[in-house]
Amino acid sequence: MSQEILQPEFSDEVFSQDVDLDEMRATERKAKRQATVRMIRYTLLKLLALIFTVAVGVYFTVLIANMGGYVDEIRRGQIRETIVLAASLDPEFRQLPESERTAIIEQRVANEEARYGLDRPFILRSFSYLADAMTLNLGFSQQLSSDSGSRLVRNIILERLPSTLVLFGTSNLLLFFISLFFGLTLSRRYGSISDKLVLGLAPTSAAPAWFYGLFLILIFAGLFSLLPFGGMVSAPPPDNPLDYSLSVLQHMILPVGAWLISGIFLTIYQWRTFFLIYASEDYVDMAKAKGLTDRMIERRYVLRPTLPNIITQFALLLITLWTGAIILETVFNWPGIGQLYFRAIGVFDIPVILANTVVYAYLLALTVFLLDFIYALVDPRVRIGGGGEKS
């Protein structure tokens, strides 16, 4: 029946030839190939710009972490104090004449300072710090050591990273997908009771996760003794991998719960508002007028145009996992990166601070770099300089 409808009495010459869809596609492909060359040049430039940005950011961190060189003074003081103390405890040393003792102490201090590189001016050293950091030559920590006793910054960080990733990966992925789903659902039910409820509960996010964590610990660990107070695994750790995972899972319930309570309503509210704005675009009304089903409208006219934003949110979320959360980890005594960062700042352990920063900077730069390509894949409006736009 539909075939009959399709043959209105059009003027004949218009349909003298069949429409060749394949040929049209071929023309489009040719244009795409030309764009590839432009794209490679763009990619290289973009990469250079990003590396430069990372370098600038890391250099600032070098300056700030050293308090513009003042940390050197602190370090010199520490060195002198340690050496004088060590020397004064040595009975042989005490019998030496005054001038000789001073000479020996000065010699030892000079050696130690040379070991830390303190004999060179800070400004020169700042650049060698930068070079090391940029090449991910993370070196040795000055104060902290890993639980297994290693002073290698790489080991210290790698030891902490998995626990942070497990906790915040779970929390944030749950938060992201739950809020995305409910945000979309609520945007469809604007003004309903559930919508108003979420709106009313959104201010709960004003309090941070650790705040809710305290109450959760109080209730579920203190009052009811259902769940552990903190830590990552029960002591002693179970040998069986299955039991070990179950134990970790059990320890994760409260921190993940705290994270969700603190984030969920505001994030749902944000997504709901975001989708509401995009659902009031003219082309969405048009899709409705076209008699498409609600599912088609949602998929093609709401989700697809907003995909770049959703992907951006997701990518940014992935890299924030790297930093952990200082206070939440402390409250739950979770052996993660956040705690490590906090301790490193407290004792001016510059290599550890720098390592944290430079890895984060690289992850961020990489994300930005990849996002550009993902945008181009999901959004045809994102094209590289020149070409296309006529209006």
Added chain:
Amino acid sequence: MENKNDDKLLEIKNLRLHFSTRGGTVQAVDSVNFELKRNHATVVIGESGCGKSSLAKAVLRLLPRNIKTYDGQVILAGEDIMALDDETFRRTIRWKRISMVPQAAMNALNPVMRIGEQVAEPAMVHLSLTKKEALQQAVRMFEQVGVPTDFVYRYAFELSGGMRQRAALAMSLVTLPDLVILDEPTSALDVLTQASIMNLMKRVKNQLETSFILITHDIATSSELADSVAVMYAGQIVEVSDAFQFFSAPLHPYSRKLMASVPRLRMDVEPEFITGQPPSLINPPTGCRFAARCPARFSKCDEEPPMLQIGDRQVKCWLHA
């Protein structure tokens, strides 16, 4: 499919669409009665904010969230489509029988979908065509409305305003509906493009035997296409007339003022304007709604005038009683 002898395609009876807002109830469409013949084009004219676009939305049931009242009858080829439930309405009316070209056709295209796909979509949904068949149909429509056929693989941002407008028109025709509602389809375009789109619609009307409701405030351009004219003021229709008689001698004082406001190229006539503003659609005045701005008002105008039948024309004004 329908009874071809009945040349009445669309009949609107006592259609009301009121919105509730913070300021009160907006009577955007208030007791509108209106008929449209098959293969006819009716132009609905009036100032901005007099309910023209709301009328279009009411017919296609594209309602905002804050509706207060939505009742009356919309009879399409003998069937009251207001009585249909939402799902049936979507499947059997939207785009299958009635389609539209929206006011901002520039923004009516999804920025991340190829134009052809969007144009073909209704044909896939309502005519159950395969994607390929639907795309072929879209290409045919592109030929009809003068869009280069390779544009089916382009995106909206790659098209000029005029081309997007044409694509929107092609989209409205792709299922060969009985009725196309055009909501100010040319108001954002330059005069040359306007003229070519008007010619295009004339041709489409003759070739595809589609009926049009053309909503506009551009009287000069619309006179090209119109078979009949409906004048809307403050949510009500105040005059219905066939186009020829209307353009030579409008009956309602508002229609006369509207006609007088059209600039003329050769004649030494100053375009007139109507003093004041259309009344707020929240608590519109009782009696004739145009009375406050009407140069011919008299004591009777405090009462609401009935729709008077004068020959085959209708006018809502005491002057003709």
